[in-house]
Amino acid sequence: MRTGVGCPEVKVTVIMDCDHIPYQQSQIVEAKGHSRNRQEYLYKDVRPFLSDANKVATCPCPET
Template sequence: MEPKHTDPMLSSRCWTPTGVENRHAPSMRIIVQVRTRNAIGYFTWRVMTGRHDVIEYHMQIPSHARCLVDNGFGHLKKLYRRSNIDSMDSLTQMVNMSSASNDAVRYPARKWRDWKGFLSRLFCPVPAIRHYQNFSKTTEEPGVVTMRTGVGCPEVKIIVAMGGVHIPYHRPQIVEAK
């Protein structure tokens, strides 16, 4: 099951806050905490459509680099599981109640896209994805993800693009609120 935050993460990464697309940046190197089929597919889609030549991303090793920010999220996560959130106001209230150091900051509504449905038709899941920490994609090998379990470990290459499927340049359709 995909985490709840995958689609919002992808929608917020595709466009800058001013609405101008990040066009043809030669490479992108990021550290992310989302390691799912959708994240792999999204970054592969960006390379295959020419938005980037190379994308590398590295996962934080679980249980390493704990800090006070992680502690604040831990309190929030516990309260979220016990709460019935049905509106933005109730979510804001829950964040404010979770800890003395947590303050909810609301941003204007943005348009969300159906990334999960869009990417699932184009890319296959990566088997045993949780074992890998480093991922990269290049235009030299479109549809191929190079993975490593750690720094200095041997590379594993896997084809994630489904065979015979055209990779569209356009983004997925906007999801209407229900």
């Protein structure tokens, strides 16, 4: 967990009813990506408001 915005991650142990719950690594969930309509919206309507450094990473040209 993080104790605040920009703070480093801290591991904690959760105890319920005095039983120790062992730490388990979280399952990685793959991102599905955006629909074609969402890609077009981001490219046409949001991209003009971004700095040049962030345009490609945030609102790339829609996939064909």
